[in-house]
Amino acid sequence: MTHFSPTRPVGALLLLLFLSVSVSLRGQPTPGLDRQPIVQRHHVEITDLDPMNALTVGNGRFAVTVDATGLQTFPQRYASGISLGTLSEWGWHSFPTDSSYRIEETLRYTASHGRQIPYAVQWSTKDRAARAADYLRQNPHRMHLGSIGWDIRTQSGTPVTPGDITDITQELDLWNGRIVSRFTVGGTPVEVTTAARQEADELVVTVRSPLLRAGRLAATVRYPYPTGEWLDEAATFAPDEADRLTATRLDAGSWQVRRRIDTTSYVTRFRSADGALELDSLADGYRWRPLQPTEEWTFTVAFAPSPEDLAPASAPDPFASIAADYHTYWNTNGIIDFGAVDDPRAYELERRMVLSRYLTHVNTSGSVPPQETGLTYNSWYGKPHLEMAWWHGVHFALWGEEDVLRRYLDWYFTALPGARAIAERQGFAGVRWQKMTDPAGGETSSSIGSYLLWQQPHPIYFAELLYELQPDTALLETYAPLVEATADFMADFAYYDSTRQERVLGPGVIAAQERFGADTTINTTFELAYWRWGLETAQAWRERRDLARRPEWDAVLRDLSPLPRADGIYLAAASAPDSYTNERYLTDHPSVLAAYGLLPATEGLDTATMRRTLDTIWRIWHWEDTWGWDFPLTAFTATRLGEPERAVDALLMDVPKNSYLPNGHNYQRDNLRLYLPGNGGLLAALALMADGGFPAGWAIRWDGLHGLP
Numbered sequence: 001m002t003h004f005s006p007t008r009p010v011g012a013l014l015l016l017l018f019l020s021v022s023v024s025l026r027g028q029p030t031p032g033l034d035r036q037p038i039v040q041r042h043h044v045e046i047t048d049l050d051p052m053n054a055l056t057v058g059n060g061r062f063a064v065t066v067d068a069t070g071l072q073t074f075p076q077r078y079a080s081g082i083s084l085g086t087l088s089e090w091g092w093h094s095f096p097t098d099s100s101y102r103i104e105e106t107l108r109y110t111a112s113h114g115r116q117i118p119y120a121v122q123w124s125t126k127d128r129a130a131r132a133a134d135y136l137r138q139n140p141h142r143m144h145l146g147s148i149g150w151d152i153r154t155q156s157g158t159p160v161t162p163g164d165i166t167d168i169t170q171e172l173d174l175w176n177g178r179i180v181s182r183f184t185v186g187g188t189p190v191e192v193t194t195a196a197r198q199e200a201d202e203l204v205v206t207v208r209s210p211l212l213r214a215g216r217l218a219a220t221v222r223y224p225y226p227t228g229e230w231l232d233e234a235a236t237f238a239p240d241e242a243d244r245l246t247a248t249r250l251d252a253g254s255w256q257v258r259r260r261i262d263t264t265s266y267v268t269r270f271r272s273a274d275g276a277l278e279l280d281s282l283a284d285g286y287r288w289r290p291l292q293p294t295e296e297w298t299f300t301v302a303f304a305p306s307p308e309d310l311a312p313a314s315a316p317d318p319f320a321s322i323a324a325d326y327h328t329y330w331n332t333n334g335i336i337d338f339g340a341v342d343d344p345r346a347y348e349l350e351r352r353m354v355l356s357r358y359l360t361h362v363n364t365s366g367s368v369p370p371q372e373t374g375l376t377y378n379s380w381y382g383k384p385h386l387e388m389a390w391w392h393g394v395h396f397a398l399w400g401e402e403d404v405l406r407r408y409l410d411w412y413f414t415a416l417p418g419a420r421a422i423a424e425r426q427g428f429a430g431v432r433w434q435k436m437t438d439p440a441g442g443e444t445s446s447s448i449g450s451y452l453l454w455q456q457p458h459p460i461y462f463a464e465l466l467y468e469l470q471p472d473t474a475l476l477e478t479y480a481p482l483v484e485a486t487a488d489f490m491a492d493f494a495y496y497d498s499t500r501q502e503r504v505l506g507p508g509v510i511a512a513q514e515r516f517g518a519d520t521t522i523n524t525t526f527e528l529a530y531w532r533w534g535l536e537t538a539q540a541w542r543e544r545r546d547l548a549r550r551p552e553w554d555a556v557l558r559d560l561s562p563l564p565r566a567d568g569i570y571l572a573a574a575s576a577p578d579s580y581t582n583e584r585y586l587t588d589h590p591s592v593l594a595a596y597g598l599l600p601a602t603e604g605l606d607t608a609t610m611r612r613t614l615d616t617i618w619r620i621w622h623w624e625d626t627w628g629w630d631f632p633l634t635a636f637t638a639t640r641l642g643e644p645e646r647a648v649d650a651l652l653m654d655v656p657k658n659s660y661l662p663n664g665h666n667y668q669r670d671n672l673r674l675y676l677p678g679n680g681g682l683l684a685a686l687a688l689m690a691d692g693g694f695p696a697g698w699a700i701r702w703d704g705l706h707g708l709p
Contacts, residue, residue, distance in 0.1 A: 030337075030701040035330045036175055038337050042354040044172035044663055049074065049162050051081025052673060053663045055172045055179050056376050057194055060365030060404075062088045062201035062303070063375035064148065068168045070181030070192030071205065071219070072234075073149040077162050079233040082665060082673055083377035086145045086234070088201055089366045090305055092382075092439065093226055093264045094139040101132040104425075106445040110519055112508045113495045117426050119508070119518070120445040133445040140438050142371065142382025143261075144224045144234040145303045146268055148203060151287050152185055153216040160185055172663070174358050177326035178319060185211065196362070197318060198325040200311030202302035204318040213293050221268055221301060222285035223259055231671050232378040241284035252276040256307065257286060266305050271313070273298040329361065334399035334704035336690055341698045345652055352651075353686055355664025356679035357399070364392050364676055367407040368439050374676045376665075383436050383444065386415075387455035387512070390598070391629050391677035391684075393462065398687035400704040402469050409462045412482050415441030423489050430488025432456065451510035451518040453493075453527045454591075457534030459486050464537050464709055476545050487538035490531055491556045502561040505531065506575070512591035513572055515584055523561050523574035529595035532560055532602045562604050563595060570595065570613045580616060587625040590617045590634065597636030600709055611641050618646070624655045628666040628678025631658045632685035636708070639685070639693040647689055651682060684708065 046053050049068045056065040064086045067074050072084040106129055107118040122137070123130035152160040167184040178195040190209040197204060211217035223245065225238035246258045253272040258265065270277070276291040290297050300318070304310040315321040336353060338346040363374025369389040373379040389408060396404035412433075418441040419431035426432065433456050434441065435449030463479040494503040504522055511524035535557050539549045564574035572579040572592050579585050579592075595602070596610045614637050623630075634650035652658070658678075659667050666678030690702040 029703040029705065031703055033335055033337055033701060033703045035335050038335060038339065038350070039175045039330055039354055041339075042351045043174055044355070046170040046172075046662070047168050049077060049165060049168065051078045052661055052667075054078055054082035054084060054376075055170070055663055056359070056362050057177065057179060057196040057203070058362035058375055059196055059198045059201075060361060060363065060375075061367070062196065063362050064194075064196060064203050065376050066179060066181075066194055068170050068181060069150055069152075069165060069183065069190075070170070070179060070194045070207075071149045072147045073152070074162050075147050075149070075224070075233075075235040079235040082661075082663070083233040083235065084147065085375065085377040086148065086303070087142055087375040087378070087382070088145060088303060089368055089375075089439065091143050091145050091264075091266060091303070092140040093143040093261060094141070095135075095226070095228060096262050097135060097139075099128075099131070099135075101135045103132075103136060103443050103445065105129050105132040106136065110451075110508045112506070113497075115427065117508055119426075119450040120443060121447040121450060122445055136442075137436070137444050137446070138228050138381055140442075141226060141228065141232070142378055143226050143264065144232065144378075145266065146285070146301070147220075147222045147224055147234060148205075148301050149220050149222065151218040151220050152190075152211065155186060155216075172358075174354065175326060175330065176319075176323040177329075178322065185216075190217070193319065195319055195322045197311070197314055198322060200302065200314070201304060202300050202311055202314065204298070204300050204314060204322065206296065206298040206319070208296045210295055212290070212297055213295050215289070218280075218287050218289035219270075219299060220282065220285055220287045221257065221270065222282065225261075228381075230380060232382070234377060237284040239283065242281065245285070247279060247281070247286055249279075255279060255286070255288070266303060267307050267310065269300075269302040269304075269310050271300045271302070273300070332704075333357075333401055334687065334706075335702065336686060336705070337701040338698075341700060343695070343698065345648055346698065346700075348652060349648070349686070352660050352664065352679075352682055355660070356683050359664050359679055360392075360395070360676060360683070364680070365396065365401070365404045368411050369393065369408050370676070372677055373672070373674055376674060379672060380436065383438055385436050385449070385455075386433055386458065387435060387452055388677050389455070390458050390461065391680040393680075394465065394708075395680045395683035395687065397462075397465050397469060398684055398706050398708070400706075402466055405462055406466055409459060409466065409479060409482070412459050414439075416482070416485070417441065418443055420485070428489050429492040430490070431485040432489050432493075433458070433486070448510055448514055451508060452512070452514075453505065453509055453524075454512045454530060454594075456486065456490060457530045459483065460534045460537050461709070463541070467541075468709065469706060473545075476541060480541060480545060483538050483541050487535055487550075487553060490534055490538075491550075491553045494531060494556045494560060496559060500561070501559070503556050503559040504561050511573060512594065513585075513589045515588050516573055516576055521573055521575050523564055524591075525563050525570050525572060526591045526594040526598075528561060528563055529599055529602045529605065532557060532604075533599050536602070565609055568609060568612050569616055570609055580620065583622075586620060587622045589627060589630050590621055593617065593633055593637040596640055597633055598708070600640070607641060610637065614638065614641065614643075614646075623653060624657070626655075626657055628657055628668060628675040629681035632678070632681030635685040636688060639689050644689070644693050644695045647685070647693060648695060651685060 106120045108121040109116040170181040181192040193206045257268040280287040338350040364370040369384040393408045423432040436444040459482045506522040564571040635647040638647040665674035668675045687705045
C-alpha cells in the first residue's frame with residue numbers, strides 16, 4: 001500500500017502527455033485477454049480463525065458467510081468481525097407492535113421560502129413521535145435465515161472450541177466460486193468445500209474426514225433471533241426458538257424445516273446427496289448426520305419463502321455447475337490486466353479490483369439496491385440507502401453487467417408510489433426519492449436522510465448510462481416515466497429567489513457532505529451541478545423521443561444559481577463561506593469534488609477552479625475522517641483533470657478507511673467492518689482510468705469496460 005503524500009507533484013510533461021488523451025472516449029481494448037491468471041493470482045488464503053477475514057459465497061440475491069471451518073461453526077467468535085450471516089433479498093421481518101405507527105407521526109417542519117415543509121425525522125423525546133420514528137427505522141429489517149455450522153466432537157464427546165481447530169489452510173477459489181477449508185481436530189484432518197448455486201438460494205457443501213465415520217462430525221442449522229439493533233451480528237439465539245420450528249421428512253435424505261417468526265414464515269430444506277439422514281432436535285435448530293458410515297458427505301441447504309419457491313435439485317455435480325457459471329462470469333465481463341506494470345502499486349490495485357468484482361457479485365448483483373454491507377451481515381437494520389445506489393450499481397454497467405443496473409432501475413417503479421407520497425406531502429411536483437428504505441419502497445424517518453438531495457437525480461443518471469450502452473427507443477420509453485417524475489420534483493424544488501434573481505436549493509437541504517444543518521443550508525455545490533446535469537439530461541430524453549423541451553425545466557436551468565466559489569475555490573455550499581477554515585467542515589465526504597468527478601463538466605463549471613479546489617482539499621482534508629467511496633471520488637476528479645499519479649495515490653491513500661482486508665473488504669470502523677460502496681467506487685474509478693488515466697509507462701491491458709458519462 002502506498003503512503004499518502006499530499007504534496008506529490010505531477011510533472012508538466014506527464015500532464016501534457018495525459019491531456020492529449022481524452023478520458024471521455026474509450027480507446028481500443030485488448031480483446032481475448034486470458035482472465036484466469038489475473039483472477040487466480042489473487043485467490044485468498046486464510047490460516048487461522050480470523051474474525052476479520054470471514055469469506056462469503058453467494059449469487060447477489062442470497063449469500064452465506066463462513067468461518068475458517070467452511071461453515072458458520074463459531075458465530076460468537078466472529079460477531080465482532082465480519083459476522084457470519086445467511087441473508088437474502090426476500091427475507092425480512094418486523095417485530096410485533098400494538099400500535100400502527102405512521103410516518104406522519106414523525107414529522108418536523110422546516111421553514112423554507114415562506115412555507116413550513118414537513119420532514120420525517122428522529123426524536124430524542126420519549127413520546128409517541130419518538131417511538132414511531134424508532135419503530136419505522138427498525139422495521140422491517142433484513143433477517144438472518146439460519147446459521148449453518150458443524151457439530152464437531154472431541155474424542156471424549158465434548159463440543160470442540162475454537163482452540164481445538166488447528167492447521168488451518170483456507171482458500172477462496174475465485175475462479176471456480178468456492179471456498180476450500182482444511183484443518184485438523186486432535187490430529188484428524190477435515191476438508192470442506194463450500195459454494196453457492198448461482199441460480200438458487202442454496203448452499204452446497206462437501207466434507208471429507210475420518211471424523212464422519214467416527215460419528216464425531218455432523219451438520220447443524222440453528223436459527224438466530226433478530227436483535228433489532230443497527231448491527232445484527234447473527235449470534236443471538238433465543239431459548240424458545242424450538243417453538244417456532246417444525247421439521248418434516250420429505251424422503252430418506254431430505255428434511256424441510258418451517259420457521260414461523262411473528263408474521264414471517266419461510267422454509268429450509270436440508271438434502272443429503274448420499275442417502276438417509278439422522279435428525280436430532282436442538283434448542284434452536286436441528287442436527288443432521290448420514291446414517292451410513294462414510295468419510296465423504298455432500299449436502300445442500302436451501303432457503304425460500306415457501307415450499308413452492310424451493311429450487312429444484314441441483315445438478316449431479318453442483319460444484320462443476322457453479323464453476324462453469326463463474327468461468328462465464330469472469331470471461332464475459334470487464335477486466336484490467338496490471339501484470340506487466342513494474343510499479344508495485346499496480347499489484348495492489350489489481351488485487352482490490354479482482355476481490356471487489358467478486359464481493360460485489362455475491363453481495364449486490366440482485367434486483368434491489370442493497371445495504372452498505374450487502375448480504376454479508378446487517379448494518380442500518382439491513383435497509384438500503386438510495387444515495388448509495390450510485391456506488392452499488394453504476395460500476396456494474398461500466399464492467400459489462402448493465403443488466404444489474406437495469407434491475408436496480410426497474411426497482412424504482414416499486415418505490416415510485418412512496419416517493420410520490422413524499423413529494424405530495426411536502427407540496428412539490430413529481431417524486432422525491434427515499435433515502436433509507438426497504439424492498440417495498442417504504443419511507444424511514446431520519447434527521448439526516450430525509451433532507452438529503454443527492455439521491456434524487458440517480459435514476460436519471462442510471463437511465464442515461466444504460467442509454468449510452470444501448471441507445472434504442474424501447475429503453476427510452478421504458479424509463480421515461482422515471483426520468484420525467486424525477487425531473488418534475490427537481491424543477492419544482494429549485495425556488496426562485498427574487499432578491500438573488502436565481503433559483504436556489506434550500507433551506508431544507510443536507511449535502512452529501514453531511515456537515516451542514518438542514519435549516520440554514522443553501523446551494524450546495526455538488527447538488528447544484530447534479531441538478532443542472534439531471535435537468536439537461538431529462539430534456540435530452542424528451543428530444544430523443546421527439547417531444548418538446550419542458551419550458552419550466554428550461555426556466556430552472558436558465559436561472560439556477562452558479563456553483564458557489566470564493567478565493568478561486570469552489571465552496572461546499574454558498575451558506576458555508578468558511579468551508580475550508582472550519583475544522584468541522586474538513587471531514588466527511590469532500591463531495592464538492594463530485595461536481596467534476598462523478599459528473600462531467602456542466603455549464604459554468606471552471607476546470608481551473610476545480611483544480612485549485614482539488615489541490616486545497618488534497619492538502620488540508622482530514623482524510624482519516626471520511627468514507628470508503630471518497631477515495632475513488634477523488635480519483636474521478638483527478639482523472640478528469642488529467643492527473644493520473646494523483647488518481648492512483650487517491651485510490652491507495654494509506655488511511656484506515658481506505659484499507660482493504662485480505663478478503664477484499666473495505667474496512668471503515670469498529671462497527672462497520674466492511675463497506676461495499678468503497679468496492680463499487682474503486683471499480684468505477686478503475687473503469688474511468690482504464691483509457692489513459694493511469695501514469696505514463698503503466699502497460700495495462702483491459703477489455704469490456706465503459707467510462708462514466
